[in-house]
Amino acid sequence: MTDYPRLVAGDAAPAFTLSDQNGDSVSLSDFSGERVIVYFYPAAMTPGCTTQACDFRDNLASLQSAGYRVVGVSKDSPEKLAAFAERDALTFPLLSDEDLTVHKAYGAYGEKNSYGRILTGTLRSTVVVDETGAVQLALYNVKATGHVGMLRRKLGVDD
Template structure:
């Protein structure tokens, strides 16, 4: 399935999911109905690029939350790795474990990508902005870790 993952686009209904966060609590997209949600998929906790991206989201929480956005980070990492990452980086938003990659596949965030000039199959660094009614407003694939949050804030007109 990794080679044929369907990508989502603006106007699509965001696939619902229930995953465990770094504390082991269940988080469902359906539970956030009525809120604007930013979901971002990242390859691995505590790696340089993923740390940069997570810290950028953490440092932008005030302005994003002020504009009504909730943030969820999703990776294939086990809960204990997420817990360590949250603690090490003082992250203030939920990180969710999708160890079987089902949600990654549902969002088209897993598949072929180029890594150091080679084609590999893996997590596609992707971000989705979902409105209060569960409709995708932005679907961004293969984003860069550095500068992505600033670019996203600009797209969302969030200072």
């Protein structure tokens, strides 16, 4: 198994265009001049991913007030993402990366330890991209619970 290179602060964020939960194309370049939080999660509608998505949802207004946009990326189909967004009232783009190209470009795919077993899959990761398209912050193997609070502290976003 090859682990994909992880991004570090200062790297150029890899460009992407993916379909969202509505079937619309969303590109990183759509956020040019803005800061965007791109977070990768293993699977829509699973307990941990639901906890994390709802945490982003519940903190979205304060993140936006601080100048950050949020997009979630998984290998799920747009149809599954639409059901996830509807079920949990998620109002930010959920992007479908079914062939894992963007996961790999962002270093969010590789070997992970799941309850003592080594598996290959999505690494729960968050990459913050600044207004110029450079990586501001890259976090890998984050926990679903408490991640948004930790991210807010690292970004200096006050309650």
